[in-house]
Amino acid sequence: MLPSLRIVDYQELVVLRPPCASPALLYGAVVLSLPRPKTIRGIVVRHVIRYELTIPGHKVERGIIRTEEETRVSGPCTLAAGEHLFEWSLKIPHDTTPGECCLYGWIRHWLEAVVEGGGILGRDLVHEKRMWAEINVAPEDDAPNYQQQQMLGLLDELGPYNITLESSCLKVGGVLDFSINLPSIPQTVAIRSITLSVTETFELSSPHPTSTSKSLRLVGPKQRIVHLDGSSPRSTPTRWAHGMAITTSEPADGEFALVEKGEGFEVLYQARIPGCDALHPSTGTARGPTPISVTHEMCVEVRYVLPERGKVRNAKLCQAIRFSSCCCTPLPPYSPEPAAVDRLPLGPRYNCACLLDIQSLVGDTKDHLPSYSSSSMTPVPDFHAKLLR
Ligand SMILES: [Zn+2]
Ligand SMILES: [Zn+2]
Structure with missing residues (x-):
C-alpha cells in the first residue's frame, strides 16, 4: 500500500x-x-x-x-x-x-x-x-442583491426619456424588468420598434507575454433581450409567453405604437437575460494578468417615424452594464432539519439561474418587484398585481 x-x-x-x-x-x-x-x-x-x-x-x-x-x-x-x-x-x-x-x-x-x-x-x-x-457584481449590503440601472435624458424628437432595468440580481440567465418611459412627446411619432440588446467585449492577452504574443479585443454579436415591434400582440395590456408589455397608447397598423404630440408612452417588459450558453459574466478588474476578461454594454434602440417627414429614425442609447455569474446564487441557509441534507449542493450548478424557469426566478423575488403604477407619469395597470397572478 x-x-x-x-x-x-x-x-x-x-x-x-x-x-x-x-x-x-x-x-x-x-x-x-x-x-x-x-x-x-x-x-x-x-x-x-x-x-x-x-x-x-x-x-x-x-x-x-x-x-x-x-x-x-x-x-x-x-x-x-x-x-x-x-x-x-x-x-x-x-x-x-x-x-x-x-x-x-x-x-x-x-x-x-x-x-x-x-x-x-x-x-x-x-x-x-x-x-x-x-x-457576483451586486453590492453585498444591498439585500437581496436588488439592482437598478437607469438612463435619463432628453432627445430632440422624443422629448425626455427614462429607461430603467431592474433586477433582484442582474445575472446571466436571470430576469430583469425593463421599462421605457417617454412622458411628453413633443411631436406625433409612430414607434416602429423598441429593442434592448447587450454586446460582449472580450479582451484576450497572455498572462506570460513573449515577443510574439499578442493581445486582442473582440466584440461579440449583439444579443437581443427585448424586441417589440408591429408583430407584437396589440391588445393592451397583454401578457406574453415570455414576458409582458403594457402600453397606454393606441397602436397603429404596421407600427408598435402611435403617440400623439404631448402624450406619454410607456412600456414595461419582463425579460429573461440570456443563459451562459450565450452570455458570460462580467469579469471586472482582476488582480494580476488575466488571459480572458469580459465587459458588457447594453443598448436601447427606438426606431420611429415622424409622420410628416416619413423617414425611419433610430434613437440609440447605450450604457455599460455588469452581469453576475448564473452560478452565484447564494446557497440556502443552514437548517438542522434532516430534509435540508438532501438539498446539499452537488456543485456550483446547484441554484444555477440557467436551470430555473422564469416563474421560479420571479417567485424568489416577488417581494422586491417594483410597482410601476405609482411612479409612472402615464396611467399604467398595476404591473405587480398582474405578474403575481
Ligand atoms: Zn448558466
Ligand atoms: Zn450557472
Missing part, C-alpha cells in the same frame, strides 16, 4: 464580490493515509488557476496563473502509520480572476494539496480538487 492524500470537506464555490476588501474564506481538511511511519518536510494547500487561451491566428496557449494564496498546515514532522487529518483555510481575494469558459478558452480554479516528501523515495505527494470562483 502506498501513502495517499485527499482534500475533503471543502467549499466548491467561492463567490467573488469585487471590490469587497476583506477576502472570502475557504476552508476544509486534508487526509493523509500512511501505511507505515513517515517523516515529511511539511504540508501545503494552495489555490491554483489554470487557463487555456486561443487568440485567433495564434497557437493555443495553456498555463498556470500563480496566486499568492497558500497555507502551510504542517511543518517537518514524523507521522505514525494510519490516517492523519489536517484542517486548513485559505483567503481568496475578491479581485481574483474569476472562472471563464468561452470561444477563446477557459480559466479554471483548483485546490492543490502537497505533502512535501510524503511520496515514495521522498518525492512530493500531490492531490488536486476542482473549485469554482464565480463573480
Whole structure:
C-alpha cells in the first residue's frame, strides 16, 4: 500500500464580490493515509488557476496563473502509520480572476494539496480538487442583491426619456424588468420598434507575454433581450409567453405604437437575460494578468417615424452594464432539519439561474418587484398585481 492524500470537506464555490476588501474564506481538511511511519518536510494547500487561451491566428496557449494564496498546515514532522487529518483555510481575494469558459478558452480554479516528501523515495505527494470562483457584481449590503440601472435624458424628437432595468440580481440567465418611459412627446411619432440588446467585449492577452504574443479585443454579436415591434400582440395590456408589455397608447397598423404630440408612452417588459450558453459574466478588474476578461454594454434602440417627414429614425442609447455569474446564487441557509441534507449542493450548478424557469426566478423575488403604477407619469395597470397572478 502506498501513502495517499485527499482534500475533503471543502467549499466548491467561492463567490467573488469585487471590490469587497476583506477576502472570502475557504476552508476544509486534508487526509493523509500512511501505511507505515513517515517523516515529511511539511504540508501545503494552495489555490491554483489554470487557463487555456486561443487568440485567433495564434497557437493555443495553456498555463498556470500563480496566486499568492497558500497555507502551510504542517511543518517537518514524523507521522505514525494510519490516517492523519489536517484542517486548513485559505483567503481568496475578491479581485481574483474569476472562472471563464468561452470561444477563446477557459480559466479554471483548483485546490492543490502537497505533502512535501510524503511520496515514495521522498518525492512530493500531490492531490488536486476542482473549485469554482464565480463573480457576483451586486453590492453585498444591498439585500437581496436588488439592482437598478437607469438612463435619463432628453432627445430632440422624443422629448425626455427614462429607461430603467431592474433586477433582484442582474445575472446571466436571470430576469430583469425593463421599462421605457417617454412622458411628453413633443411631436406625433409612430414607434416602429423598441429593442434592448447587450454586446460582449472580450479582451484576450497572455498572462506570460513573449515577443510574439499578442493581445486582442473582440466584440461579440449583439444579443437581443427585448424586441417589440408591429408583430407584437396589440391588445393592451397583454401578457406574453415570455414576458409582458403594457402600453397606454393606441397602436397603429404596421407600427408598435402611435403617440400623439404631448402624450406619454410607456412600456414595461419582463425579460429573461440570456443563459451562459450565450452570455458570460462580467469579469471586472482582476488582480494580476488575466488571459480572458469580459465587459458588457447594453443598448436601447427606438426606431420611429415622424409622420410628416416619413423617414425611419433610430434613437440609440447605450450604457455599460455588469452581469453576475448564473452560478452565484447564494446557497440556502443552514437548517438542522434532516430534509435540508438532501438539498446539499452537488456543485456550483446547484441554484444555477440557467436551470430555473422564469416563474421560479420571479417567485424568489416577488417581494422586491417594483410597482410601476405609482411612479409612472402615464396611467399604467398595476404591473405587480398582474405578474403575481
Ligand atoms: Zn448558466
Ligand atoms: Zn450557472
